[in-house]
Amino acid sequence: MQDDKMIVDEVLNGNKEAYAQIIQTYHKRIRLLIRKILGPSLHEQDIAQEIFIKAYYHLGDYSKSYDFGAWLYRIATNHCFDQLRSRKRSIAVTNAEVEPATSHTPEAEYLAKERSAFLRERMMTLDSKYRVVLEMRYLHFMTYEEMSEMLDVPISTVRTRLSRGKEKLKGALTRTGRGGDYYL
Numbered sequence: 748m749q750d751d752k753m754i755v756d757e758v759l760n761g762n763k764e765a766y767a768q769i770i771q772t773y774h775k776r777i778r779l780l781i782r783k784i785l786g787p788s789l790h791e792q793d794i795a796q797e798i799f800i801k802a803y804y805h806l807g808d809y810s811k812s813y814d815f816g817a818w819l820y821r822i823a824t825n826h827c828f829d830q831l832r833s834r835k836r837s838i839a840v841t842n843a844e845v846e847p848a849t850s851h852t853p854e855a856e857y858l859a860k861e862r863s864a865f866l867r868e869r870m871m872t873l874d875s876k877y878r879v880v881l882e883m884r885y886l887h888f889m890t891y892e893e894m895s896e897m898l899d900v901p902i903s904t905v906r907t908r909l910s911r912g913k914e915k916l917k918g919a920l921t922r923t924g925r926g927g928d929y930y931l
Contacts, residue, residue: 785827
């Protein structure tokens with residue numbers, strides 16, 4: 748397999764078919780990145796295709812002094828954040844997130860759903876940089892290293908955003924008078 752930088756040169760010199768090698772090399776990793784940031788989606792393939800198209804049209808902006816994979820992941824991460832911002836301020840929730848394993852009564856289940864909806868609503872008031880790390884950590888159970896790699900920031904930045912995000916979420920919960928119900 749050719750070096751990514753050589754393939755980019757070929758594409759820029761008119762061999763558009765060479766870009767298929769880039770897609771083949773990075774397709775699975777880009778789909779995994781999408782899944783980790785946006786969660787499972789029926790539109791995952793479409794989003795991946797949009798990312799590869801965006802990268803294709805910006806190949807001229809790529810600087811060979813940087814790793815091509817990191818450049819592509821940055822485009823993918825930014826595109827995913829754009830997708831998060833464009834959503835209608837709601838988070839898709841799976842049944843596993845809504846139904847607590849210990850609920851045996853309809854009342855307990857209803858209260859758990861209410862708490863979950865309220866917490867999601869409060870999370871949506873946070874800046875995306877804090878909301879994303881909270882979701883990555885507590886909904887997708889990602890490690891600091893995984894989050895650092897996906898967001899292309901140092902681990903210390905991930906820790907800081909997570910800490911500040913939790914504090915901001917606690918503040919948002921406290922302002923409503925319902926903060927005592929949650930442990931963060």
